[in-house]
Amino acid sequence: MRILATGGAGYVGSAMVRLLVSRGFEVTVYDNLSKGFRAAVPADCLIEGDLAEGDKLRRVLKEHRIEVVAHFAGSITVGESMVNPRHYYRNNIGNSLVLLEAMQVSQVEKIIFSSTATVYAPVSQGVLTEESPLGPANPYAVSKYTIERMIEDFAAANGWSYVLLRYFNACGASSDGRYGEAHDPETHLIPQVLQAALGQREKISIFGADYDTPDGTCIRDYVHVDDLAEAHVLALKAVEAGKSYTYNVGTGTGNSVLEVIRAAEEVVGGKIPTEITGRRPGDTSRLVAGSERIKREWGWQPKYQTLTEIIETAWRWHREHPNGYQEKN
Ligand code: UDP
Numbered sequence: 001m002r003i004l005a006t007g008g009a010g011y012v013g014s015a016m017v018r019l020l021v022s023r024g025f026e027v028t029v030y031d032n033l034s035k036g037f038r039a040a041v042p043a044d045c046l047i048e049g050d051l052a053e054g055d056k057l058r059r060v061l062k063e064h065r066i067e068v069v070a071h072f073a074g075s076i077t078v079g080e081s082m083v084n085p086r087h088y089y090r091n092n093i094g095n096s097l098v099l100l101e102a103m104q105v106s107q108v109e110k111i112i113f114s115s116t117a118t119v120y121a122p123v124s125q126g127v128l129t130e131e132s133p134l135g136p137a138n139p140y141a142v143s144k145y146t147i148e149r150m151i152e153d154f155a156a157a158n159g160w161s162y163v164l165l166r167y168f169n170a171c172g173a174s175s176d177g178r179y180g181e182a183h184d185p186e187t188h189l190i191p192q193v194l195q196a197a198l199g200q201r202e203k204i205s206i207f208g209a210d211y212d213t214p215d216g217t218c219i220r221d222y223v224h225v226d227d228l229a230e231a232h233v234l235a236l237k238a239v240e241a242g243k244s245y246t247y248n249v250g251t252g253t254g255n256s257v258l259e260v261i262r263a264a265e266e267v268v269g270g271k272i273p274t275e276i277t278g279r280r281p282g283d284t285s286r287l288v289a290g291s292e293r294i295k296r297e298w299g300w301q302p303k304y305q306t307l308t309e310i311i312e313t314a315w316r317w318h319r320e321h322p323n324g325y326q327e328k329n
Pocket of ligand 1: 078169187188189190192204205206207208218219220257280283
């Protein structure tokens with residue numbers, strides 16, 4: 001199967017690309033390297049290109065005889081989307097439309113999409129299942145929700161098959177410590193906590209301790225990036241068989257911001273300085289996955305079951321690569 005990974009040099013995309021290459025799949029990465037890293041993927045896979053360049057995209061789909069697109073490319077930060085919604089509508093929705101048009105013209109009829117738990121309406125209790133009501137609460141979430149709808153509509157009209165994977169909080173690094181999370185600026189909790197442990201940051205701001213949760217801080221479902229990558233391998237098999245699916249991908253366990261910090265302190269063996277600040281606009285109090293469907297139907301199981309195991313992998317990456325992927329493209 002010949003696969004095109006848009007945004008395949010990014011954090012989650014590159015984890016899938018490396019896994020597929022190790023298993024003998026034929027993968028082409030299409031990435032503008034605005035956030036991704038050349039060093040994160042095998043050099044011979046990478047084509048530098050922007051989704052907005054429809055002509056180039058069509059050429060790549062044709063020349064590489066692509067059969068399936070795994071669509072990772074997109075902007076991912078809730079807070080940024082609140083202050084710059086235009087960018088999320090342009091970069092996520094606008095460029096996804098260019099991709100779907102290119103697929104239509106090129107008769108590529110299968111797509112796996114990196115969606116998000118934030119498409120669901122906010123809840124303060126329990127887990128989110130695929131039947132939970134949708135209700136995206138910030139421009140990032142609206143952009144992902146809209147792309148899901150676009151894919152469903154293109155699929156219905158053109159006889160395509162698709163898999164929508166709703167990720168919860170991707171985190172962790174490869175077990176050999178070679179590949180990990182690197183964003184600039186870094187906004188995610190776990191990498192920031194580990195940067196504070198390395199003395200690269202003075203302290204961690206806890207964005208709100210007055211939520212309706214047991215310790216007052218937000219709860220998320222932290223899922224290891226390599227477990228997300230495995231879900232894509234299963235998705236490729238399913239989509240190849242011509243069926244469509246929508247699945248949550250998370251561990252089913254929620255951890256609060258304070259629990260993440262405690263677990264990290266245990267892993268690094270030291271105290272991490274914190275301060276409680278105001279809530280971050282766009283945040284919801286609780287996002288925990290009900291992932292029974294993907295477990296039952298595809299046999300997916302997260303290998304990394306605890307926060308401590310996940311943070312240990314991230315800590316090795318941060319310790320050994322304090323400046324991330326140094327050779328910035
Ligand atoms: N968070 C925090 N301080 C930070 C970064 C994040 O308290 O410096 C919180 C954030 O409010 C959320 C959780 O940590 O509840 C995870 O945030 P992250 O940005 O890692 O992922 P998101 O859930 O936004 O995708």
